[in-house]
Amino acid sequence: MTPRKPMFTSAVAFRPLLAGTALCTALLAGEAMAQTVALSAPGTAVRIEGRLLSYDNGTYVIETSIGQISVPTDGLVCEGATCPTPEQIARANVINGVPGERVALTATTGGLRMEGTLISYENGLYRIETPLGPLEVRAQGTTCEGPGCPLIPQDSAALAPAPQTQTQADGARVTVPRLDRAPDVRFAGPAPLLDRVVPALVVDLADARGARLDMADTVSVSAADAAAAGLPAGGMAFSLEERGAGTLVVARYTESPAEALSLADGAETDIALVPTRPGALPGQPLLGTEALVAVVSPQNTVAALSAEDLTEIFSGRARNWSAFGGPDADIRVIGLPPRSDVTAALAETLLAPRGLNARAPDTLVADTDALAAAVAADPTAIGFTVQSASDGARRLALSSSCGLTAEATPEAVLTGRYPFSREIRALPRAGAGEEAGLVLAHLQGAAQDVMTDAGMIGPELVRFSLEQEMGGLAARLPQIGDEDRRALVDTALRIMPAAERLGTVLRLTEAGDALDPASREQIGRIIDLAAEQGLAELFLVGHAEDTGDAFTSRDMGRALARQVRSLMLSADVEGKLDTTLLRTVGLGAVTPIACADAPGAAASNRRVEIWVRR
Template identity: 30%
Template structure:
């Protein structure tokens, strides 16, 4: 009888920190006594053993074997151990709120034991039996440190405010942790955004993305260049070692070919930036949307006059160009049952409510009626001309006016046909909704839009191909959905409905998108 299976990876499963710290010899025997295997116990998740043997690392179903030796775990009072490391923005508020919400919903009492602000543990105790079910250990530092802990086999989940870097991804794959950009290895937990902020008494209320990048590169150093007073600009920014700081580079500075000024005062926490800026009338900061506090948010604008304001809806649809998804990265290892239940909980509506109450942007789809989108259609009329005809505008209005827009949108990486990270997560989210029958008997229309660079006919063709690609990705992901109960169509209107000005890379990126409309 074969009762084990080879684990296809070398550094697998960290969920039992205690077992990892004190690995000991064990002998596992099949219940009929016909097969025996000895080795060093590397981990146990309450259901499966992970053992280093002469045949390599093997994972064995605990229900089919008997364990003998000093390393054997207590099967009756097994306590799951889960290690979480990474972003302080996520670890300070968001993840604790989700752990507490999960406990409340699943019959666990949650007790927090804190060693410091950066190190704390949640104890989950079954309220019926009084037995300790899990210890969830948090190390709250930076995104960089989170990935370092993962690669050192000291974390089961990484909290990240940026996408994994290529070198981190390659090292994780070499260590047997799988492709951390895969559908089951990464997920967007919640949404945030990078928001320029000033003091409430600062008269500057709008800035272009290009000017904002030049301010932080030190090229614009006086408020008078932005329509403000004749005074030097004081810069506050997130530390470049934090996920938010790296997102600033990825989203704001790199597209402009600029680097952060050495004159900027950097902070480890976004709340520190907000407090510093709120007290200084000549300061500007880049803060997390969830941590603006008493400062004043500044609207992004462009030479064409369109403005993009950070709001819950514009961040959720990714219409606001400086969005910053909040990721959980999960290596290819089996979590204990409690950990798997927690991950399933984070995708449900109850968790979306917790995320919203914590001040972050949730991912629960919303339907936005046409009546609430008047400014978008005004932009369309203003942009009409020789390239976008009145007939095309009329066709767009006739098609979309009986429908509502879903807050799920899809955008592509710059210069690529690959969906960006938030959009890849949206594919899985929409696919799950289809599998659950949420849109049965309804019509979903995938609508492609483009920037205005190039001929309008070619732009519409490109937008249509992108809409078809998104529809195809969603239908492939919705493996168990009965697609005969829902209508999935595609259309495209090219550059007819711009979100931002086309005079910058940020604006063009915002305009290239696939929206989902529903009837």
């Protein structure tokens, strides 16, 4: 099972311990506590009144008419001016334990390991229930693993990454891993990306090495609670143990890709994982591609929206679902923190090209998982997120004024039919250690599996069937009155049964004399693929905008294909294509991917696809 960062819906869901209870007492005790409160259990006749003396270790201590009593917090409602606030209870729970949760205690010198259920942790002493009965173990010289462990015992030599805070809707949230030594490999990047890629990577790495994989305990807490407890903030950590040696991998969250790159430049991380526009960082290791999607509740009746519709919604120009064929209900936008990389992608992808700004969200949530959950639960809600974190919500297809519809499938994303995506790149720091180099090399070699496991699209040039597109063209053929256009459709239908389309698309710069950066990188990969697989024939299929004359558009597409063929041959300095026949075909506007009246349609439709003879 892929280890994932633990997610908690409230502070009550976890109670990691710190040595002693001094901090809790300092936070919650005092003379103000010694005033009257009433404790009641909803749905029952239970009610206890008295003077609140303290709130500690998840327990109220009250002076009543029959003496001093201790009452556990669970299930009780406290009424009175001196009742602890929800924030105080959450803070206390951060430093209290989780009796009944599993723990494993290991001597730091090795040779001794005990597993059981945590009874308590106080004053540097664990009490655990084991098959041999209750045992007491001192924390000094001991490492604890499991959900019942103390967060960071004061008497341990625990290490943690440098403080890093991620801004969330309800304040700053930080994640603290428990580490017993300095990490061997340090990753940095936005949390939604690291949360999916790093666990998938370490699972694959452990399988390849035959290593035992453990995830260090992590707890998600507020920055205020972490600061009050003196806890350093970080991300998540994994240890791989093999043949007496181990590798400790730490992932540190950043608020933006730029911050991850800055950490790599400053030697504060070994590998920065960053999402970026296609072709923006050519030459850096490409791990894969991730689709960006608009999501709604499964109960929402709107099936698809155009890019223009989404712009209207997220800019605030449209605020009712009735404008898009939905019910007469206000549109509720669920958003991520302003500095989130996904928020930046929304602005860059949809709004900035049209000179617009994003409207303020109706609800701001902490992360992409929370966004999917909030949208799924509200039929009037909409959000913009990454496809890998959209489970539970329904991903909207993209519609258009001319009847083109695209869903965020791997083929549609890789061939430009679905326009909202970003590349995932790995940027190693100069001088990274040997182990970091080995892990990065494994990540590059296993990127297809790792990214697929992470819910994204791997970097390999995969082939896709043309059968569906061929069926659509065949159905349209009888309705095409223009003889020239019919002739081009016939050409496509003759080639398609014998070919498959590679998951890429090539484009020229505006000047038309060179490939754009993303395409230059793809050319080398196509040449390598042809050599490795011994491909006998490639079709370079040129497409163009609709000029109103089928053969004029065909000639434009053919010219594009010929230009790409010339550039490809020039790039093949090792003669890898010597045994591969490159055929150029012009289909013009037979299969557009953007409507003629859409912004940037001409540039979108001018492209060269690579079809492989089967």
